Amino acid sequence: MSQSYNxxxxxxxxxxxxxxxGMWAWIFHKFTGxxxxxxxxxxxxxxxxxxxxxxxxxAIANETDVYTxxxxxxxxxxxxxxxxxxxxxxxxxxxxxxxxxxxxDLGIGLEAQDKSFYASLVLTGAITVASVPTFLTGxxx
Amino acid sequence: xxxxxxxxETQEAPEDPxxxxxxxxxxxxxxxxxxxxxxxxxxxxxxxxxxHLKVFRYDPEVEGKQEPRFDDFHVPFEKGMTVLDSVMYAxxxxxxxxxxxxxxxxAVCGSDAFFVNGKQRLGCKTQISDLEQxxxxxxxxxxxxxxxxxxxxxxxxxxxxxxxxxxxxxDTPPVDDLDEQRQSPENREKxxxxxxCIWCGACMSSCNIAAGDNEYLGPAAINKAYKFAMDDRxxxxxxxxxxRILEQEHGVWRCxxxxxxxxxxxxxxxxxxxxxxxxxEAVKKNLKFW
Numbered sequence: 001m002s003q004s005y006n007x008x009x010x011x012x013x014x015x016x017x018x019x020x021x022g023m024w025a026w027i028f029h030k031f032t033g034x035x036x037x038x039x040x041x042x043x044x045x046x047x048x049x050x051x052x053x054x055x056x057x058x059a060i061a062n063e064t065d066v067y068t069x070x071x072x073x074x075x076x077x078x079x080x081x082x083x084x085x086x087x088x089x090x091x092x093x094x095x096x097x098x099x100x101x102x103x104x105d106l107g108i109g110l111e112a113q114d115k116s117f118y119a120s121l122v123l124t125g126a127i128t129v130a131s132v133p134t135f136l137t138g139x140x141x
Numbered sequence: 142x143x144x145x146x147x148x149x150e151t152q153e154a155p156e157d158p159x160x161x162x163x164x165x166x167x168x169x170x171x172x173x174x175x176x177x178x179x180x181x182x183x184x185x186x187x188x189x190x191x192x193h194l195k196v197f198r199y200d201p202e203v204e205g206k207q208e209p210r211f212d213d214f215h216v217p218f219e220k221g222m223t224v225l226d227s228v229m230y231a232x233x234x235x236x237x238x239x240x241x242x243x244x245x246x247x248a249v250c251g252s253d254a255f256f257v258n259g260k261q262r263l264g265c266k267t268q269i270s271d272l273e274q275x276x277x278x279x280x281x282x283x284x285x286x287x288x289x290x291x292x293x294x295x296x297x298x299x300x301x302x303x304x305x306x307x308x309x310x311x312d313t314p315p316v317d318d319l320d321e322q323r324q325s326p327e328n329r330e331k332x333x334x335x336x337x338c339i340w341c342g343a344c345m346s347s348c349n350i351a352a353g354d355n356e357y358l359g360p361a362a363i364n365k366a367y368k369f370a371m372d373d374r375x376x377x378x379x380x381x382x383x384x385r386i387l388e389q390e391h392g393v394w395r396c397x398x399x400x401x402x403x404x405x406x407x408x409x410x411x412x413x414x415x416x417x418x419x420x421x422e423a424v425k426k427n428l429k430f431w
Contacts, residue, residue, distance in 0.1 A: 003201045005199050005209060005285060007282065020401065022400030025399075104398050107421065110414045
């Protein structure tokens with residue numbers, strides 16, 4: 001028969017302004033999930049310095065072992081402090097939206113799914129802002 | 142009053158840089174029965190409030206429309222005018238080649254689902270006055286365009302038929318002396334919303350997962366399965382059979398609860414809720430504690 005025209009994925013990211021709450025929740029959940037997985041690998045890398053530090057009691061007591069100096073060096077960087085705030089925001093949103101998805105899976109409050117998404121955003125913002133003083137104390141810029 | 146205003150311009154045809162606004166009206170007139178004469182003069186005659194439509198055009202058989210473009214129409218506004226009314230006016234008065242499906246005009250037949258201002262809507266159920274202008278009318282996304290606003294629904298219908306959308310029961314249970322299959326009011330209430338589906342395809346078109354996974358049953362088909370799986374008059378065996386279809390890889394588990402389908406459904410069916418309930422049914426069927 002006659003040909004037809006495939007418009008491709010025309011509704012996708014180019015139309016982000018028209019996305020609904022549920023769509024944004026989905027995108028943010030995927031995005032924060034990937035960030036958390038990425039963080040886990042850097043986390044393992046940092047923690048693995050403790051293997052080199054293990055056993056050297058004197059260095060640990062003096063706080064000159066590899067693990068302590070690595071962590072101390074990282075925590076001295078302003079960028080790392082900022083990233084920590086970001087990590088908290090990402091983790092909190094992922095947790096809260098995860099709870100929201102759990103409710104959705106259980107069939108509870110599906111008609112309020114957009115409100116629960118906005119609530120998890122607001123709560124994430126509040127917790128993140130509240131965490132800033134803690135994360136940025138004594139930062140040697 | 143009826144004013145010729147088929148003034149097709151290339152609004153959005155990035156694929157076709159050669160399509161000039163000046164050329165398309167000529168092609169349009171010949172196709173449209175040669176009713177168009179002086180655009181400029183007639184445009185000045187337009188009185189009263191008008192609606193500015195931008196309509197997606199594509200026709201593989203007409204030169205100049207093989208590359209999709211957007212045509213502009215200015216139709217006189219009337220109180221209570223729907224999107225369907227406006228495109229019908231444009232077709233009847235300006236360009237008879239403008240093609241779209243429609244039938245009942247009262248949100249029952251499910252023929253006229255369009256992509257209006259970035260959202261899947263039923264043309265006959267959408268008031269022009271609720272929309273921002275210009276009103277952008279496109280065929281349903283994620284389906285092949287056959288002509289103008291007409292999309293190929295075959296795949297959608299295939300998915301609908303996959304879930305065996307008909308009542309199945311081997312024998313009629315005897316209820317007293319009546320050969321009736323009675324349904325309790327509670328059970329009827331449970332499947333009420335799911336039975337409202339008019340097969341318009343808006344949900345399937347809005348679903349991101351269905352766009353990426355052609356085998357995904359899609360919200361409409363799953364909702365249809367819900368209607369029968371939850372019907373008490375069907376036996377346990379047939380319900381299990383239905384769940385076996387649904388619990389497959391491209392069945393209910395593809396749904397990622399974006400709620401896109403629920404947002405766009407013109408019949409307000411809680412599609413996501415139904416899909417989620419079937420997920421739980423599928424889990425319950427397979428859970429064993431030993």
